[in-house]
Amino acid sequence: MPDKQTHIELIAALTAVTSGVPRVMTVRAGEALPSGPFELGHRSLQSGLREWIGDQTGHPIGYLEQLYTFADRDRSSAGGDEGRTISISYLGLVREQAAPGAGRPGWHGWYEYFPWEDHRDGRPNCLLSIAKGLHAWIIAEPSRREHRQRRTDFAFGLDGSPWNEDLALQRYELLYEAGIVAEAGGKADPATGRPMFADHRRILATGIARLRAKIKYRPVVFELMPENFTLLQLQRTVESLAGLTLHKPNFRRLIDQQELIEETGGMSSETGGRPAKLFRYRHAVLEERALSGSRLPLSRN
Amino acid sequence: MPDKQTHIELIAALTAVTSGVPRVMTVRAGEALPSGPFELGHRSLQSGLREWIGDQTGHPIGYLEQLYTFADRDRSSAGGDEGRTISISYLGLVREQAAPGAGRPGWHGWYEYFPWEDHRDGRPNCLLSIAKGLHAWIIAEPSRREHRQRRTDFAFGLDGSPWNEDLALQRYELLYEAGIVAEAGGKADPATGRPMFADHRRILATGIARLRAKIKYRPVVFELMPENFTLLQLQRTVESLAGLTLHKPNFRRLIDQQELIEETGGMSSETGGRPAKLFRYRHAVLEERALSGSRLPLSRN
């Protein structure tokens, strides 16, 4: 074995929201995330990925954030020992756009891959069969039973725990550990969602969890919105990402406390009710602004 | 050029808190973070790093979290084109311990490298000279003046903006961009802190920012505490990390609302006042628990 090369691979979880559905860009008929080698010529990882995405898809990326770097041997795609692959994964946000033409890479809904994550119409039924599978795993090993039970209850909002949308990654990893998900040898079952190549679904879960956490303290949603939008459109976008329904009056109050948006003057009468005011994001003033605050009990001395 | 190898390097920002000072493990007389090549034999990045740290230092790592992966050519240490280095950086937390013996790698205080980050005794004076340097940079380019001013005011809590301890990374990157910091060609000045090799100080800033954000919503402080501790010790540790003083009664209220700790029954009379109850972290019950909640206005339907 003369030349055990290490390959550096960039993987992108690109997300857009169209008509209330958060979608991810895929290749291979929805089975993989777009990825490519990191070329030596690139100035940095980010710029390498940006260039590469610009070429592969027509979509300019507004927002790009590093997710995680993987090199686990036991999860690598090329199982053998002909070198190793380091995968550096990114989350990218793309503005809503017309449906892509034929021949283009496909956009698939998040919740095809994670049906248990969408709670906008209440707890999805697939959670019942998932809970059954998890229970089998919990009782399979008496010595770890209690610990597994606690982790499961916490992650999936069982036995009194509330559902927490931020735990998308923990949930996927628990299903993986329990062998329920197809990538971990589980049997095909619509309740456990559509599998993906290698660890791509895990990367997508990482991206979802990161985005769900981030919309609460940084104004990243606006990277997914068109220039002008109504408050309900904004709310629907956030709801689709969080997989939850929000309280309309309170959502509005929250938004205008932050002073992140301003009226354009225009109105929209798309939806059939009273026409809504159009708003736009106040780019100029607020590029680098934190939303929430300390959560630590400061003393002012 | 036959063999343009890509090197994978692991870099660790290991932190411990001793007697109210957060410290980082360094090598080369405080000029660099410990780092080493990623060997092909390792099962995963994390385990590779754990092994390696275990060998190099006597300290077992309780908590280890990936920070960021860098490959920017213009920040690489070996400036030439003999291949490229990918640096994967980690934040590790180490429990308080007796002072390390001679010959061991050294622990240096965070605030030697970032004197402007410690606000426990009020705004440090070094901020005055830093603000002066930043102002020169702001007015140097009239077309970007307003934008630079806003970013500076926000990051450093100037002109009405409050100081936000979470922005440690933004602050360092601003100083880098402005050429104030020695790594970016700035002149030596105690106010701008002690420089480090290559981009190691940037990695430390990333770790500090991550940890400051994380203590607010995950119980990670306990990774830095001894088995038994008093409430004031806990408070002092949090304060040292955040670089802020906290309001004692409210800190206590916060802590026991979370139900993260329990009394051991013992007392401590170390400090000279009334003896304090000793507490311990409730490992068993709470390994995977989120603290804060949604910040999204849910509807309960």
Next chain:
DNA sequence: TCCGTTAATACTCAATTTGAGTATATATGG
């Protein structure tokens, strides 16, 4: 022994922020 000092611990109270709900206004399509 008494008194100043240093903490620990226990409360109080007003100001904000949240959660939840109600009321009114303005479109559209029969």
Next chain:
DNA sequence: CCATATATACTCAAATTGAGTATTAACGGA
């Protein structure tokens, strides 16, 4: 002109947070 669908504006109680006060328990000299 009315049913329907949404937009927008308020209200109000409950919970959380920020700030401060009071009391208790040790120690170390004078």
